[in-house]
Amino acid sequence: MTNLSGTLNQSITGLRAAQYALSVVSQNIANANTPGYTKESANLEEVSGPSTGLYTGHGSLGGVRVASTGRNDDPVLDARLRTTQADSSMADTTASQLASVETLFPEPSSSGLGAQLNAVWNDWGNVSNNPGGSSSTAVRQTLLSDTATAAGTLNTMSSNLTQVASTTSQELAANVTTMNTDATDLAKLNGQIGIATATGANANSLLDQRDSLLSNLSSLAGAVATINANGSATVLVNGQTLVSSTTSNAVSVNSTNQISVGGTAVTLSTGSMAAQVSALNTTIPGFQSQLDSMAAALASTLNNAQANGFDQNGNAGTAMIGPSSGSGPVTAANISVILTNPAGIAAAATQTTGGNLDGSNALAVSNTGTSATSPDSMYATLVGAVGTASASAQQRKTNQDAVNSAVLQQQQSISGVNYDQEVSDMMTYQQAYNASAKVLTTIDSLLDTLINLVGNS
């Protein structure tokens, strides 16, 4: 197009294109801090004009137009980020769970269960030194109350561990609800994205919403997404379809913490829910059973000791420890001291009618704490296991967070907004606008010249 009015039009398209590009810059700056926002750009394209008589072969000077508003995403990086986010969420959840389990075992300390058990064994030593006489009752009473303190600590530990499990269970249920909401939202969004794509409308903000839902689903359950040609997403969890096109399947969790998608059981291998399921089914029950074995060992050590000896009145010793419910096996939750009479402590190894002041059975018991199979060493093993698990979970969290943040940085360097970049673009389009405006005024003056020329003739 080579006539003056055609060139006038060209410069107008230039003005409008620069204006549109500036509005994209403005949009980017406005959303620089919006979570999930993907940087946009104006994709400009040359417009061919109609051919004229003068330049029959080169009719390509129709100005400029905005072909589309680009979305600076990298689907491969996005998918990679979702994977690292899932791993990172799993590591975070595991670490924070173990950190809360760890607070239940405050060791090493001068007042923890370890110290309480040491006091019990030393009390047996004191009973051995003082099996009868005026001060013996006080010494025997101290043994009973120190034993009750240790039993009470075990009760508290057990109930706190149960509390951690029940909190985790509630969090898991809440996450299942979130997954269902996200899946339903995503199915709706898939429909909207499909329509937008089919009609050529700008779907960028819908795509941002889609990506943030995909990111949530991945962090929760390691859900894997496939992006379809029309922009909609298909999501699988452990091979089971969670969302396909505009339909979503329901996620549920049962009493044994089994997660199902659309009624089919799935095994989660990553994401925070995987950490919660593993805590509920493996980690916490493991610690609980170690604690129960330790409580049972304490009970059998003390009860066997009682059975081996004779009390202050010369009678065979009766059980000192039992379940608070009265029957059944002793666990950390129900361990309690059932011997109430201090004279019932079987300090003597030999039987004399009416009792004697032998303390050798008590002396033998006082050495129990040092044995390798003692409740003390079982407890130390448990504390060591909790500490090791927590320390390595923290380490994994640190590593996984670093991996995730590196990938996030990469992804953000493509999809995120940089002020310098935007300001530089702004200057570019400002100059483009100025230049187009200059062309406009030049054409205007040419037209003016032409019109005056015509008027003068």
Add this chain to the structure above:
Amino acid sequence: MTSMSSLFNVTVANGNANSIANISIASNRLAALQNEMSSGQAISKPSDNPDGTVQAMALQGQLARNTQYATNSSDAMARLSTADTAFSQSVTVLQQARTLVVQALNTGAGDASSASAIAAQISGLRNTLLSLANTSYNGRPVFGGTTASGTAYDAAGNYVGDTGTVSRQISSQSTVSVSSVGTSVFGAAGSDVFTMLANIANTLQTNPSALNSSTLGQIDGAISTVSAAQSKEAASYTQVQAAQTTQVSTGTALQTQLSGIEQADLATVAIQLSSANLSYQAALQTTASIRQMSLLNFLQ
């Protein structure tokens, strides 16, 4: 548009995240060191040092046992000292009896009233010896074995204790006997010192001329039995003394080991703390100055 360089394009979200991550790393480290410094504990929870925690717990157990051995040893010492005094006094009493018998032998059977006076003194010594044999520590007769009754001998001089042994654990490997059974100190029933002294007194009272030098032999035999029991008990005493010395050094060694694991090295922590403080300030300062800058600062 693709990224501007092979390095990262520092976007707004990136910049925020980086600054916050760096500041929070510096601040967490500072908080951990401050906690260590103020509590003086290198291990505040098991995950700080799982091995160290288990070791510390084992050391605490050993320390508690060591304390108990010390308690047992003091009790043993007190008991053995009480018995030792009784032993020495018993020997003195028997020697007095011997002197009296020698006196009686020298005087001969001539002076009945003098023999009767000596008989009365010997009866008195027998009673003194009986009360020595009933010496008690913490309400328990030290020569009565493990008997629950308050005495080892009744008023007639019959042994009413039992043959049980009273032991004290003074180290992880050794227990020491802190009792002597009355019959092995003062003689078996029938041939015990109380019967012997009663017989001597009786002889002096009724038939002084029957007294002969074989009585001296009996008394000497009794003295040597008591002395033998005393030296056996003295061996235990020495053993407990040695154990007490060991307990003190073991206690110190265990405490040192425990401190090494459990307690913060304050000098090192102080240096780390000041360097962490510096890092934290640097992170804040850098964020404050860099995050203000953008191309906008240079546009008019």
